[in-house]
């Protein structure tokens with residue numbers, strides 16, 4: 001039997017192509033949510049996907065997380081294809097996602113919720129105190145709140161629940177971390193903590209797909225920015241090409257560049 005849940009994966013060289021989406025199309029009835037979208041995310045970089053509401057960002061996130069299937073097109077990590085994707089397969093390829101909606105099990109504890117994404121490999125090996133420590137140390141990176149490992153997540157604030165979902169992705173030690181509007185609910189201090197936690201891992205080679213509406217953080221954080229409009233990729237800019245003016249014109253201009 002293949003050891004599909006081993007967290008040991010080949011570490012990609014920083015800057016090399018890691019996540020590749022090719023020709024992704026996805027429709028919902030007559031709505032074309034994504035139309036022939038291709039993009040490449042390099043190891044050790046933060047790739048922002050920027051677009052108005054309804055431009056297809058969350059659909060893209062769900063496809064590369066194995067939650068939704070594309071009608072056509074491919075997703076690959078380090079050359080390995082996510083075919084007939086499931087969330088479990090996406091995790092096996094090294095993708096961890098923090099979805100826009102806060103997904104927690106309200107009646108279960110903080111630690112159980114942080115460890116929810118773990119496949120059996122970890123549940124077997126990381127037990128008891130070590131399990132608590134792993135979960136709480138991820139949360140401590142994200143928040144000054146002292147989380148009680150046994151507290152029921154339903155009793156936490158919405159922001160704290162959100163941090164539980166971010167911690168859940170971090171403890172997976174992903175090669176590709178996907179953050180869909182994860183800063184929207186956070187205040188400045190918590191957001192900065194998240195950025196420190198993310199940057200630390202990016203320096204170690206992790207790639208990030210970052211979805212945000214906030215121009216300031218997009219400009220300060222991104223290595224690459226792909227602009228989506230009505231499900232189509234309009235342009236991908238590198239860091240040295242980024243400016244607020246340029247991004248706004250790509251987001252809003254009537255003429256497709």
Ligand SMILES: Nc1ncnc2c1ncn2[C@@H]1O[C@H](COP(=O)(O)OP(=O)(O)O)[C@@H](O)[C@H]1O
Nearest residue numbers: 028031033051052053054055056057058059060
């Ligand atoms: N499950 C769904 N059923 C029907 N339409 C959907 C579904 N998910 C997304 N859409 C539609 O697809 C388009 C893109 O949505 P979405 O990916 O959520 O955009 P964004 O995250 O950029 O706001 C929108 O028109 C949205 O209404």
Ligand SMILES: [Mg+2]
Nearest residue numbers: 057058059100
């Ligand atoms: Mg969305």
